[in-house]
Amino acid sequence: MKRSIVMIITALIISATIIPTPSFASEVKVDLAENAKSAILIERDTGTVLFEKNSDERLSPASMTKIMTMLLIMEALEDGKIQWNEKVRTSEYAASMGGSQVFLEEGEEMTVDELLRAISISSANDASVAMAERIAGSEKQFVKMMNQKAKELGLKDTKFQNATGLPAKNHYSSARDMAILAKELLKHEKITNYTSQYESYLREGTDKKFWLVNTNRLVKFYPGVDGLKTGFTKEAKYCLTATAKKGDMRVIAVVFGAPTSKERNKLITEMFDYAFSQYETKQFYAKGDELGKVTVEKGQQRNIKIAAGESISLLTKKGEKMDDVKTSLKLNKHIQAPIKKGDEIGKIVLIKNDKVLSENSAIAAENVKPASWWTLYKRSFSMFTKLQ
Known part of the structure; x- marks a missing residue:
């Protein structure tokens, strides 16, 4: 037969x-990210490192943690475990989150779409925990999922203790790991429909209408920027994992520990300018x-x-x-x-x-x-x- x-x-x-393999970055002396604790710049499709500084140093990622939270939300949507228009109830615990929030009340319901907007645009801690509880049953179980995913992605310098990035002992990541995580999140193309929005609203049509303003100002002021996530705590200082696309080329830049938000944006802008002025991407498929x-x-x-x-x-x-x-x-x-x-x-x-x-x-x-x-x-x- x-x-x-x-x-x-x-x-x-x-x-x-x-260009050579990622080790190329060590051969090129580029004066970037001088005022950051650590940084990295990669081209998304190939993963090629264009610049790095202390990229494997373990530091507090602050709210950049939510890149993993958003990734697990997008995977749950893709697998059909949750639906865009599904309403999620806020627990007392989720409503108790401090820091950045949209002031969810215990028992209040919002759709997955609304909560994802709150997380990606306004870095809402309460929305992050509400989604963590919906997907895994509790934030504790969700954190186990986060760390398992980090292991699957080969993130050697990352460990999570919560879904938000609020200060916690033994909660850390690195610039390299954040870039890899951002690369994985960007496989879910719908995410930039959220992270690219400069402003939006929740609870429209009510007396509790809430204005969301993107914590990543570069989505408005740098052409091609459409994500991803800022971070700030007193320990972490000003952090940002950002992505920008021009033509066929998409790059990801990460900064940890900038002294001010203005300096953080300046460092990311300089890395983007360097990438787009020196390189271009040849797409085969x-x-x-x-x-x-x-x-x-x-x-x-x-x-x-x-x-x-x-x-x-x-x-x-x-x-x-x-x-x-x-x-x-x-x-x-x-x-x-x-x-x-x-x-x-x-x-x-x-x-x-x-x-x-x-x-x-x-x-x-x-x-x-x-x-x-x-x-x-x-x-x-x-x-x-x-x-x-």
Whole structure:
């Protein structure tokens, strides 16, 4: 019996220039973030580090902690565990949070959409705890989820004690870990619909109408900035994890421990200016681009579409000549039903001079259920008769 597995492994010769691996940052002497305790600047698609300063130092992240909180909210939405229009009740504990808040009252209900706006725009501690309790049952259980996710992402210098970033012993992160966390959050494209808003309102139509103003002023004053999260406590000083996009290039900048909010914004602005003036991104595939089809073993349908799991790019130094880069699609050996849309079924590999530059996920673009016994029998019988 012939077994036909259609594995579309195409190699395209594409002109592009790459910068060296993330260690490149240590080779470039750039005078940035002088007044920060630590900082890092990365290009989002490739993860290439363009600048770093004390990037692995463990420091208090303050409300940048909420990047993880928002990530777990977005994952719960994607998994269908919560719904955008679902109303969430505020507990006495959530209502008791100090610091930045939207003054939720015990028993007050807001939708997930409203609470996420409160968190992402106004850095609301009460909204963060209300969502933590809805997702995990308690903030304590939610913190366990936060630390488990940090472990999955390989965050070696991060440990959380709460969902808000309020001062707590043994609650820390690093600039590098925050950049990785921001990179993961940005995979959920809807999040910037929230973090990019400069202002919004809660409780409209009531005498308790509440004005939300983004704590990240750069979303208004720096073109292309659409997130992510500020932070401040007396211990942490002024912190910010920010992202900006121009053309195909998105960068993430993190600052810990700036002396003032004005200086924090200045440092981030200088890092963005440096990135966009010196580099550009060459995109090969956008997230969701179809790459071809592959045969599925024992599936209701024999072939499924393959797509790019993320935007696949290389970073180029502006003005440099382009060299040959090959891309190839390498699929898993056995692709068998059931398959869920979004499952990784292979890798898109970028290669230069026989050296692998990067590997990116190739995913199933549709669901495939297992074929019935009768379907498999008919296929086998049909294949047998063709061989006669």
